[in-house]
Amino acid sequence: MPIDPIFGTEEGRRMLAAERGYDWRRWGPYLSERQWGTVREDYSHNGDAWNHLPHDHARSHAYRWGEDGLAGFADDKLLWCLSLALWNEKDPILKERLFGLTNEQGNHGEDVKELYYFLDGTPTHSYMKMLYKYPQAAFPYERLVSENQARDAQAREFELVDTGIFAERRYFDVEIEYAKASADDILMQVTVHNRGPEAAPLHVLPHLWARNFWSWSSEQTKPILHLNEGRVQAWHPKLLRTRVCEIDKAANWLFCENETNLERIYNVPNHGPVKDGINDFVVDGKQDAVNPEATGTKCAAHLRLVVAAGGSETIRLRLRPQADQDAFAWFDEIMASRRADCDAFYAAVQGGMPDADSRHVQRQALAGMLWSKQFYMLDVRRWLDGDPAQAQTPPEERKQGRSSEWRHLNNADIVSMPDTWEYPWYAAWDLAFHCVTFALIDPTFAKDQLLLLMRERYMHPNGQLPEYEWAFGDVNPPVHAWAVLRVFQMDREMTGVPDWSFLEKCFQKLLLNFTWWVNRKDSEGRNIFGGGFLGLDNIAIFDRSKPLPTGGTIDQSDGTAWMAMFTLDLLRIALELALHNPAYEDMATKFFEHFLFIAEAMTKTGGMGLWDEQDQFFYDVLHLSDHDPIPLRVRSIVGLIPLFAVEVINSSVFRALPEFAERLQYFLHDRPELAKLISRWSEPGTGERHLLSLLRGHRMKMLLRRMLDEDEFLSPHGVRAMSRHHLEHPYVLDLGGTQFGITYEPAEGTTRVFGGNSNWRGPVWMPINILLIDSLREFHSYYGDDFLIECPTGSGVTMSLRDVAAHLASRLTRLFLRGEGGRRPMLGDDVVSQTDEHFRDHILFHEYFHGDTGRGLGASHQTGWTGCIALILAGPDSAWRVVSAHRG
Structure with a gap:
């Protein structure tokens, strides 16, 4: 039995059972919040993914490579998908997936414009919980686009909360919980809280559907959903057993096909109800938009609630293998048991953390990472050449364009993503940091992810790792050997057994990658x-x-x-x-x-x-x-x-x-x-x-003198990406009268030359700070307590390098923890977010943070590497602290 206390919990035993073949991880939150606008779904001539399949087409377009949905849950191939749709009787469409700005619409690039939070979860997904905030007024789609387009790069992004739509608390808090009665018996519970001063209507539509694979090959057999005595029977040709879906309230089950609305998108006649049929039935009242025979490949249970002011309503749904017993007889007990298992698991994980707020932040950081596991499918050869029954033939330009040198790449796996909206694809160096953090709670998954990236289906034959979907051939920092080493050490610390097979497999592939770097770079x-x-x-x-x-x-x-x-x-x-x-x-x-x-x-x-x-x-x-x-x-x-x-x-x-x-x-x-x-x-x-x-001692001291100077790199919340010296002293290079310059920019980037909403010219980035802390502790293991550095520079206070690392870690945690007046710096200056009891304890793990104030910036849910804060918050006895204190 592994020696870490987490393996003595019920959840720990499920993790071990999964390793022995009883796969508790086969179902999970693997459904993306956004598939529209991704590179995979782009069949344009010019590679313009955003405009080829925009948000407005998403409800009508059957995806080729994945699926999306709000608060989704699915098996590890998305054969069957569960998610939630909502309608407040004022929006022009159902709220089925997240909305955001495309790269060209935002004044700082692409960004999700919704409020949702990943609150809890376990490694096997035996229990998961998230929260979505749904306004009672019409969702301001057009205003979010027009306001951001009107702002220049010097102005802040215009966010949903800035519209005033949450005034007087006129919104619903929609809590979505999943629990497993067994490895493939899924419970879904939706609890709607009306935070407003008046009763308000809400349509709640839990969805079940099959990922469309049949439209791309005429030889495929379609799955079948059909209603039978109030229960939905779900048969799939790729699965052995029929499943049954039931809901605990009287509902109108609506059916259609998960197929493209050809009439709306291409002005070609449809042959029966199509993907957006449920939307058209509920929102527009089109009776023929759904199948009157109650069968199809997509369905939803339609319930209309009127939720009292300050009141709540709960809906329960269960998807399980064919069974005769009452689906809801033990539902509440199972849900309560899985919540208790989750609490017990984190009690073991956080045994060395006495501070309640630190435990709270760490748990949400880990929850965000667990919710960001996504099914990722892409066969580049098929993407380049086209499918046998494909409605759109890929343009000839594609064969010499993006990804054309990666024809070997063929992925269909669960992968840890940076985000479920902003980047619903893997990114190589992000993934390395994810894995080290995952090793705190699930070293098996961490090891599997590192091995996955180096498999022959991913790694290029020349040894290059695929960096990210927009440009697999771009180059990110080679941090994977660091991650492999840290995960190996943490796993050994937690289990008491060194996994030599993992280390050897990784080493052999890393040799190929190292050779690629030496030969190409x-x-x-x-x-x-x-x-x-x-x-x-x-x-x-x-x-x-x-x-x-x-x-x-x-x-x-x-x-x-x-x-x-x-x-x-x-x-x-x-x-x-x-x-x-x-x-x-x-x-x-x-x-x-x-x-x-x-x-x-x-x-x-x-x-x-x-x-x-x-x-x-x-x-x-x-x-x-x-x-x-x-x-x-x-x-x-x-x-x-x-x-x-x-x-x-x-x-x-x-x-x-x-x-x-x-x-x-x-x-x-x-x-x-x-x-x-x-x-x-x-x-x-x-x-x-x-x-x-x-670095010899002198050169290291010179670097640290600048790094720890609060007028240069050291911000109140970590080390900045650029010295604040350049605020008053911009760097300018003059070559033959042409000038090139750079200045300190603590927030979003003010130039679009480098694309997107990213900025490395002043903000605090978590992964760089993690490596700095790790390196300082390593230096200390050699120099010891007698080697002292002034920290901060000019303060007159000297510290050992280990204490400098702890000081830097403390500054990073201040981003998230309640400080003076109960404020969390990452929430910025928004009064509602900082003070409202229904907002202030919900944490977002942004892509990066303002170099002076700590306000969260960039992708608001890029939990992946910002989730590394879970490592820093871990107690002194955590596996990461133990091995980072001395690797030699």
């Missing part, structure tokens, strides 16, 4: 890497993923430092494996040597080095054919990333691996100029440990 063989934008979007004065407007090339401080980090993480993995199997000693030696070559190239003063002796900082360097190398003196996290490349090796490793030790001594004796680059390599440190780092 260091084409001149100088050990200086230029990875492109590296996921940091607009952090530089140039878009580094495109040809430079000046011509020439850039040596990237961040690209090279990321590779140094990658090398050290592979070294550590090789050492872990060598202690288990000495055959890996050779690989450990290889990465030790490779790290030294990168360190030499990056840290030398002058020439092609990236360390600037004048400013005591790392910069990108621009190379032009007719000019000396130009250091681009932008003080950004590009210059702090070298801190991430740090590894401490205990002397016991050398005693256990004598061949490795002998080869290192030979190499260092033969190349003394490289040995001098490594901080105190020949001097034993604290506890007979040895330090591998890009």
Whole structure:
């Protein structure tokens, strides 16, 4: 039995049962809140996904690659999908899916314009809970678009709460809960609270439907839903057993086909009720929009409620294998039992967290990550070439366009997404951070996700990992070796058993990825890497993923430092494996040597080095054919990333691996100029440990002096992406009379040159801060408590590096925790969000945060990597704290 207390809970036993084949994870919240406008559904000539399938077409268009719905729950292939639809008798359409702005509609790019919160959940999804806030007035679709389009990039986004639609609390709080009686017996409970001063009507329509796969091949057999004595029978050709769906109140069951409304979209006659038939029946009163024979591939139970002021109504639904017993006889007891199981599970997870508000925030962070598991399906070859029975033939331009070099990619899996609306697709470096956080509660899922990304169906034959759907071939930071190592260590800490098979499988694939980086991103063989934008979007004065407007090339401080980090993480993995199997000693030696070559190239003063002796900082360097190398003196996290490349090796490793030790001594004796680059390599440190780092003590102190300066990088809520120095002193590069510049921008980006609503020019980003904390703790494991740094700079207060890491962690947690006056900085200055009892404790995990105030910015539900706050909030005895305190 694993040693972590979570495995002693009922939920923990379900997790173990799932590993033994009783798959409690087969059903879950795998249905996206948005499928419309995604790249997969784009069959346009110009690759304009947003306009090819806009929100207005979503209710009428049968999707090829997935499904969407509000508060959805489904099996792991979306064969059967459950979700909720609502209507307040004022909206022009049913509220079936989330609405938001497209990239061109928003003054800061795409953004969801709804209020919803993921409140709770367990790893096997035996219990899940979310909240949707539905206005009683007509939803302001047009106003949200027009107001944002009218604002320029200097203005804030116009949000739903800004419309005043929640005034006098004239809205419904709709709580959706799911529980499992068994692995495939699903309970759904919808509780509607009228927060307003008057009784108000609400139509509630729980939906059940089959994902459309038959329209794309004439050989496929359609599923069948039909009404039989008040119960819906659900037969599917891909499943062995018929399922039954029942509701506990008198309802009018409505049926149609989950097929495109050809008449509305293409002006072609339909052949019977189609996908938007239920919408047209309820909202427009079209009686022929649904099937009078009560059969189809999509159905909904239609109930009209009148909810009293301050009152509540509850609806219960159950979807299970064919059964004769009363569906609701034990419904309430099962639901209460699963809630109790969820509470017991988190009591075990949070045993070292005495603060109630910290537990509350962490639980919602983890809930958001659990709700963001999504079914992702894309066969690029089929997407490029078209389906046998496809209504639209892909344009010829597609075969030379987006994803055309990824024809091998064929995905149909549950994947951890950054978000269920903004990015309902995986993103490679986001996923690495997700997995480390998931390891707190479900190390099996974390390991499976890392392995999934490196499978042959995902990884390119040349070794590149697919970065994200809009451009699989773009380059994000190579943080996956770090994530593999952390998940392996956390899993070992929690289970008491090292998973060597996982570590070996990952190491073998990471070797391919490392080789791709070396061959593709260091084409001149100088050990200086230029990875492109590296996921940091607009952090530089140039878009580094495109040809430079000046011509020439850039040596990237961040690209090279990321590779140094990658090398050290592979070294550590090789050492872990060598202690288990000495055959890996050779690989450990290889990465030790490779790290030294990168360190030499990056840290030398002058020439092609990236360390600037004048400013005591790392910069990108621009190379032009007719000019000396130009250091681009932008003080950004590009210059702090070298801190991430740090590894401490205990002397016991050398005693256990004598061949490795002998080869290192030979190499260092033969190349003394490289040995001098490594901080105190020949001097034993604290506890007979040895330090591998890009930074000697002096250079590290110089970087930390800037990083911990509140007038530069250190904000009240973490480390900024760019120094505040550039607010008063913008950086300007003048080349032949043409000027390129950059300034500190603490909030949303003010330029659209780099696309979307992203900004790395001043806000606080959680993943970078997580790596800084991790690295500081690693440095401390070598230097110990006697090595002191002033923190904050100029304060006169000195701390050990471990205490500096704790100080930084404390600032990050302030984003979410109640502070002065009960305010949570991430909620910004909105009075309702900060003070109303039905708003103030619902946490959003934004993409990034205002560099001065901490207000949440960007994608409002990008729980994925911002969910890393769960790691920071974890108590001192958590697995992450234990292994991050000392990896050597």
